[in-house]
Amino acid sequence: MQFKDYYAVLGVARDASADEIKKAFRKLARKYHPDVSKEKDAEARMKDVNEAYAVLSDPEKRAAYDQLSQGYQPGQDFRPPPDWDAGFEFSGRGFTAEEAAGFSDFFEQLFGRAGMGGRGFAYARHGGRAQGEDHHAKVLLDLEDAFTGATRQITLRVPQMDAQGRVLLTTRTLNVKIPKGIKAGQVIRLAGQGAPGLGGGPAGDLLLEVQFKPHPRFRVEGRDLYMTLPVAPWEAALGAVVSVDLPGGAVKVRIPPGAQSGRQLRVRGKGIPAEPPGDLLLTLEVVLPSADTPAARQFYERMAQELAFDPRQGS
Template sequence: MEFKDYYQILGVPRDATAEDIKKSFRKLARKYHPDVSKEADAEARMKELNEANAVLSDPEKRAAYDQLGRGYQPGQEFRPPPDWDAGFEFSGRGFSPGEAADFSDFFAELFGGMRSRPGFGAAPRGRFEARGEDHHAKVLLDIEDAFTGATRQISLRAPRSDAQGRLTLVERTLNVKIPQGVHAGQVIRLAGQGAPGIGGATAGDLLLEVQFRPHPRLRAHGRDLHLRLPVAPWEAALGAVISVELPGGSVKLRIPEGAQSGRQLRVRGKGIPAAQGGAAGDLLLDIEVVVPPAKTPQAREFYERMARELAFDPRQEERV
């Protein structure tokens, strides 16, 4: 996928004000609108302009795009890193699936998951009220927090326009209680931490979507935990009982006799614990037989003896 430089498309500098962006878009739209333009590529150019304007005219999307696109050139190969939008606080404004589909794959990759969320209403007796919009943010937690629960300081960045119409990022820090048993994709709701209401109505909520940071050993899928399990050749050949360390404590498990690399063992109920008495996830272990190196004369002698006495050919089945 190629990187799109929305600033170049609209012909404005990266520090352009909201008014600069509006003026440039209107000027170019008059030139390339398919109903009036005589340019051969008017329809394609107008689609590009609409996409660029949809991002740069929205302070939230523009702030996220600015951080993500720093250092990239137009047409350069581009893939957004995992969880690139973590820590950005977005309002409920978004795009319907149909609107997002009108734009490029580049746009859909970045913003296609954002959806419009209504939040306005009229109060009785003609007095206008509007509940504050819910705000949304992705936060990254450690898998260990799912086992114990925790209170974490979460820093969020929200874009604001200053008096000159230039984009700035405002950061706030919240103390958030992480419940035991939280899993990736779960939403933690903080009541009243969204946008303020209008006309005395209640403030919106802040919805925090949980994702886990990469772990050196563990990978979560729902409440299940996946773990690569290195075993010695004698443990795989003869069977063994070994101990595996997990955030919630150690687990003893039996390696069956004759286990091979690639075999998966399941230990039920030893994954991420469930909240409020539900079912815990499972622990899934992928066996990997690790062969000791022949670095010493004794080790080489041992392997030479095995080669003579075992007469084992691991490729025999491939020749049948």
């Protein structure tokens, strides 16, 4: 997928004001609108202009795009980093599926997913008042918090428009209670932390979508944990009971005799704690000691003579 420079599409500077972006869009719309344009590529150009304006005219999406696009050039190969949008607070304004369908794969990758301004929240009426919009944000937590529960300080970046019509990023910090057993994709609702209501109506809520930071040892799917477990050759050959350190404490795991690298063991109930808890899935990796001493080399030589083992037999 190629990177798209929305500023270049509209022909404006990166620090252009909202008015400058609107004027550029109107000028290009008059030039490329298929109903009036005589340009051969008018339809394709108008599609690009509409897409660029859809992002740059929205302070929230523009702020996120500005951060992501630093260092990229038009046409450069591009893949958005995982969880690049984490920590941005978005309001309920978004694109319908029909609106987003006419845009490029680049747009779809960045803004076409749920959680990136893709949900619409209506104002709820209370007599003459209106409840504020719900806001939402993706937050990255440590896996350990799911095992113990915790209260964490979360800082969100909030895009706003200044008096000159330029986007500024402000921040706000919240103390958030992380429930034990939470899993990726689960939402924490903070009542009254969304947009203020109208006419004295109640404020909306802030919805925090939880994802986990990359962990050096574990991969998480739902509430199941996956990890590679190194074992010594004698543990794999003879069987053994080994200790595996988990975020919730150590657990004893039995290695069956004759285990080979790649074998997967399931330890039920030792994943993320919940009702029901997840499982721990271990992929065995037999690790050989180095033959870097005379004694170790002699040991390997004796094994080669006495075991008469050919790992390629039958392959």
